Amino acid sequence: DTEVTQTPKHLVMGMTNKKSLKCEQHMGHRAMYWYKQKAKKPPELMFVYSYEKLSINESVPSRFSPECPNSSLLNLHLHALQPEDSALYLCASSQDLRAGGPRVQFFGPGTRLTVL
Amino acid sequence: DQQVKQNSPSLSVQEGRISILNCDYTNSMFDYFLWYKKYPAEGPTFLISISSIKDKNEDGRFTVFLNKSAKHLSLHIVPSQPGDSAVYFCAAREYGNKLVFGAGTILRVKS
Numbered sequence: 001d002t003e004v005t006q007t008p009k010h011l012v013m014g015m016t017n018k019k020s021l022k023c024e025q026h027m028g029h030r031a032m033y034w035y036k037q038k039a040k041k042p043p044e045l046m047f048v049y050s051y052e053k054l055s056i057n058e059s060v061p062s063r064f065s066p067e068c069p070n071s072s073l074l075n076l077h078l079h080a081l082q083p084e085d086s087a088l089y090l091c092a093s094s095q096d097l098r099a100g101g102p103r104v105q106f107f108g109p110g111t112r113l114t115v116l
Numbered sequence: 117d118q119q120v121k122q123n124s125p126s127l128s129v130q131e132g133r134i135s136i137l138n139c140d141y142t143n144s145m146f147d148y149f150l151w152y153k154k155y156p157a158e159g160p161t162f163l164i165s166i167s168s169i170k171d172k173n174e175d176g177r178f179t180v181f182l183n184k185s186a187k188h189l190s191l192h193i194v195p196s197q198p199g200d201s202a203v204y205f206c207a208a209r210e211y212g213n214k215l216v217f218g219a220g221t222i223l224r225v226k227s
C-alpha cells in the first residue's frame with residue numbers, strides 16, 4: 001500500500017473558524033510532512049515530523065498548528081486564517097530521516113482550502 | 117532566491133518522440149534529486165531519483181541525467197505517450213529530507 005490519504009478534499013472556512021486537516025499513511029513510514037501549494041507555484045515545505053516529533057518548522061505562522069498523534073496520522077489545525085492562506089495543502093510521508101537512499105516522499109491528493 | 121529552476125514553463129511533444137525536461141540548481145549541498153509528475157487535483161507522484169554521486173539513472177521509459185559541474189539535470193521520456201501529459205516538478209533534497217521544488221514544466225504530448 002503506497003497510498004497517503006487526506007481529508008477533507010475541499011474545505012471552505014471563515015477567518016474566525018477553527019478546522020483541521022487530516023492525513024493518514026499505512027506504509028510504516030516514520031517521517032511525515034505538510035506542504036502548501038499556491039496556484040501555479042511549486043509545493044513549499046511547512047513542517048516535518050520524525051518519529052512523531054516536530055523536526056522542522058519552516059517559520060510557519062502560529063495560526064497553523066501541526067500534530068502527529070501516532071506514526072500513521074498527521075493533523076494540521078487551522079485557526080484565524082487569512083484569505084491569502086487559501087491553497088492546496090499536501091501531506092507526504094517517507095522512510096525515517098536516518099534511512100539511506102533517496103527517502104522518497106509519497107504525497108496525498110491534497111486538501112483544497114478556501115478562506116473567506 | 118530560487119535554488120531550483122525549471123526555466124521552461126511548458127513543452128509540447130509529438131507522441132512517440134522524446135521529451136526532455138530540464139532543471140538547474142544552485143546549492144552544491146543537495147544530495148538527491150527527484151522528479152515528480154502532477155495531474156490536476158492530485159498530489160505529486162514520484163517518478164525517478166538520482167544521487168548526486170551518479171550521472172545517470174534509468175527506469176523504463178524514464179532516464180535522468182545529472183551534470184554536477186554544470187549543476188544541471190534533465191529528465192528524458194522515451195517514447196512519450198499522451199498519458200504523460202502533466203506538470204513535471206524537479207525537486208532537490210537538502211537537510212532533514214527537505215525537498216526544494218522547481219516551478220514545474222507543463223508537458224503536453226500530442227497524439
